[in-house]
Amino acid sequence: MVATQSFLTLPELRRAAKRSLPPEVWDYVSGGAESETTLRRNRRALQHYQFRPRVLRDVHDIDLSTSFLGIPLRLPVMIAPMGSMYLVHPEGDVALARAAAQVGSVHWLSTMTHSAPEDVAAAAEGRVIFQLYFRGDNAWAEELIRRIEAAGFRALALTVDSAMYGRRERDLERRYDPRGVGNRVLNVPLDRGLRQTKLSWADVEWLKKTTHLPLILKGIQCAEDARLAAEHEVAAVYVSNHGGRQLDHAPASIEILAECVEAVAGRAEVIVDSGFQRGTDVLKALALGARAVCVGKLAAWGLGAAGAEGAARTLEILATELRVAMANCGVRRLTELTPALVRRVCDCR
Ligand SMILES: Cc1cc2nc3c(=O)[nH]c(=O)nc-3n(C[C@H](O)[C@H](O)[C@H](O)COP(=O)(O)O)c2cc1C
Numbered sequence: 001m002v003a004t005q006s007f008l009t010l011p012e013l014r015r016a017a018k019r020s021l022p023p024e025v026w027d028y029v030s031g032g033a034e035s036e037t038t039l040r041r042n043r044r045a046l047q048h049y050q051f052r053p054r055v056l057r058d059v060h061d062i063d064l065s066t067s068f069l070g071i072p073l074r075l076p077v078m079i080a081p082m083g084s085m086y087l088v089h090p091e092g093d094v095a096l097a098r099a100a101a102q103v104g105s106v107h108w109l110s111t112m113t114h115s116a117p118e119d120v121a122a123a124a125e126g127r128v129i130f131q132l133y134f135r136g137d138n139a140w141a142e143e144l145i146r147r148i149e150a151a152g153f154r155a156l157a158l159t160v161d162s163a164m165y166g167r168r169e170r171d172l173e174r175r176y177d178p179r180g181v182g183n184r185v186l187n188v189p190l191d192r193g194l195r196q197t198k199l200s201w202a203d204v205e206w207l208k209k210t211t212h213l214p215l216i217l218k219g220i221q222c223a224e225d226a227r228l229a230a231e232h233e234v235a236a237v238y239v240s241n242h243g244g245r246q247l248d249h250a251p252a253s254i255e256i257l258a259e260c261v262e263a264v265a266g267r268a269e270v271i272v273d274s275g276f277q278r279g280t281d282v283l284k285a286l287a288l289g290a291r292a293v294c295v296g297k298l299a300a301w302g303l304g305a306a307g308a309e310g311a312a313r314t315l316e317i318l319a320t321e322l323r324v325a326m327a328n329c330g331v332r333r334l335t336e337l338t339p340a341l342v343r344r345v346c347d348c349r
Helices: 010-020 023-030 037-047 092-103 117-123 138-150 169-173 182-186 201-210 223-231 253-264 279-287 297-329
Strands: 049-051 066-068 071-073 077-079 107-109 128-132 156-159 215-220 236-239 269-272 292-295 342-344
Touching: 010 023, 010 297, 023 169, 023 297, 037 049, 037 253, 049 279, 077 092, 077 107, 077 297, 092 107, 092 117, 092 297, 107 117, 117 128, 128 138, 138 201, 156 201, 201 215, 215 223, 223 236, 223 253, 236 253, 253 269, 253 279, 279 292, 279 297, 292 297
Parallel strands: 077 292, 107 128, 128 156, 156 215, 215 236, 236 269, 269 292
Antiparallel strands: 049 342, 066 071
C-alpha cells in the first residue's frame, strides 16, 4: 500500500502510474487516435487562455461546491467513463467509485466495464452515472437500462462521438486489444460498434422514452449539435472529443465550449472533458460556462499509481489547485465565474 499522502503533485502521481503500469496499459490509457493531433491540441489549446485576475476581494473562504443534475458535488470535477479499468488496477471501477464517494464527486461507469454495475453503485454510495455504448439491439439496451436503473444510477449518458472505434495506433502497433474480458460483464456485442454507425436522433428519442433517468449526450463538438441536443430536451450536453481517442484533428474541447454553452442557452446543463489536468484548466472551463469538468486520464493515472487512494488523492490535489487558482483570481464561489475571467491569446509562452 502506497502512502498516498506522500503524493503532493499531480505529475508525481502520473510518473508513479507510468512506473507501475505495463507499457501496453500505459499506452492504452494515455494515447490517442492516429497522429494524436487532437490529444495534443486539447492540452495546447488550454494554454491559449490566460486569466484576468482580480485582487483585493477577500478570498479567505473559498467554496468549490456545486451540483450536477441535482447530485451535490464537493468539487466541480467528476471521473469520466473509461473502459477496461481493471487493466489499470484489479479493483478497476469499484476503486474509482470509492474514490468519487470519498471526495464527494461522481463516477461515470463505462459500458466496457468488468465490474457489476450494482457493486460500482454501492461503492460510489449512489454517486454514479452510466455511460452507454449502444452496441446491441434495442432489446439489449432496454435490459441494460432496467438493470442500471435498479442499481441506483442517477443518469444515463449516450456516447455519440464513436460511430466507429478510433484508430489508436499505439495499441494497433503493439497488436494489443484492451477489450479483454471487460465487455462480457454486460454482454456487449463485440462488433466494434456496428450498431453505433446507425445511431441517429431517433435513438435519442427512443432512449428518452425508454428510461426515466436524465439523458446526457457525451461527445458533442459543435454549436449545431449542442442546439439540437437542447431541442431534443436532453438533461445535459457533454462537450468532449473523447480525450483525443476518436477523431484526429477534432477541435479542442476548450475552444468549442463557449459556442456550445451559447447554443444550449440554459436549456440543459453543460459539462466538458478532454485534456483537463490542472486546477487552472478546470477554472478556465467553468469561467467559459461549464457546470463541471470530467477527467479521464488523470483519474486513471491516480488509479494506476495507488488504487482508490491514488484516484482520491488526484481529485484532492486538483481541488487544492483549483482553490489556489480561484483565490489568486479573486473568486470565492463558482457562481461568481463569468467569461470575463479569461482572455484568449495567440502567444501562450
Ligand atoms: C482509458 C480510457 C478509456 C475510455 N473509455 C471510454 C468509454 O468506455 N466510454 C466513453 O464514453 N469514453 C471513454 N473514454 C473517454 C473519456 O470518457 C473522456 O472523454 C476522456 O478521457 C477525457 O479526456 P482526458 O482523458 O484528457 O481527461 C476513455 C478514456 C480513456 C483515457
